[in-house]
Amino acid sequence: MAKKFPLNPPHPERLCWGCDLYCPSGALACGNGAERTMHPVETFGEDWYRFGDLAISPEPGAKHLEPPAATRK
Template identity: 75%
Template sequence: MAKKFPIKPVHPERICWGCDKYCPIDALACGNGSERTQHPVELFGDDWMEPILPFQEEDGENERDGS
């Protein structure tokens, strides 16, 4: 069974997030390469779980003049 994925870890930079092992950065056990996989909060910011809604234009903003 997979471990629960932490939404907002305290120190995400200390762990490799590439698999369910969550290895410390100085002892990568999964052979994931020489670099650790970053947590989404490091890549996208604290609001990485919030949905991004499509941009909605105001009525009449894109209408062309009839002249």
Template identity: 65%
Template sequence: MAKKFPLQPPHPERICWGCDRYCPAGSLECGNGSERTMHPAEMLGEDWYLFGDWGIEPPGETKKPKDQPL
């Protein structure tokens, strides 16, 4: 089972976000590249998860089915 992906980690620059291992930036274990993968918040801003179809829900929100009336 994959770890839950944090929406706003306190120090995203300290971790590689390229796989489920979340290695420290100084000791990359997966060999997925020579540099760490940045967290989306570092590239797109703190509200990155509000835009686009990421397949995750912000805390406290749930999707309503489109075919059911309110």
């Protein structure tokens, strides 16, 4: 079974997110190349899981970001 993929990890830059190993950025074990795979939060922002039809939702009771009430439609 695959590890749970965190929506907003505290320090995504410290890990490679390319596979289920989640290796430290300086010690890649899967051999996927010389660079680490960035977490989507680094590329698309903290609400990355809301775009498209990824079918990802926060777990009940989990801390997640909601848009401010003034910007909700």
